[in-house]
Amino acid sequence: MSDITWIQAFHLLMQVFVDTVTDKLFLTSEQLDQLVETFMAALPKELKKRL
Template identity: 50%
Template sequence: GSDNRSLGELFLYFSDEMSDITWIQAFRMLLQMFRTILNNNTELSDDKIDELVDTFMNTLPALLKAQLQAA
């Protein structure tokens, strides 16, 4: 009865958590690739690249930004 439902809810909770972590890791990898491309293909300084990334991060929706910063 209720045991199966509880296990199912627990499974869904953990699979949701895992998919969030995977998504966040993927986002961070893309951001790192973007930094590397800027670094290798432009004359921008590291400080300028940091500034661009910060500007990009500040345009993200608040909920998304909070998840990325918490990870």
């Protein structure tokens, strides 16, 4: 198995997070979008630049 990039790893982690939240909290798509937007806004600027 080849190494994955940190962006691929971040994407995989975000997908697992979204899937888990969706299954456990029964959020609407609007609520889920807001949660992801809030999380992404809280990331350090350096990380946001690379995404």
